Amino acid sequence: MPRRINKSDCVGCGTCEQVCIIGSIVEDKDRKRIITESACVDCGACQLTCPRKCISEK
DSSP states (O other): OOEEEOTTTOOOOOHHHHHOTTOOEEEOTTSOEEEOTTTOOOOOHHHHHOTTOOEEEO
């Protein structure tokens, strides 16, 4: 199941974007990160590395 980012908790540090092996995480207009669900391979790397713990299974 693809992951989701709780945008109210995201501070835009970019850690999740850096560890995403396929580039499915991008920055939005508010400098927060969003996950392109159709590209997510559900590896969980982003969730494990998020320092704010704002990424969860959808």
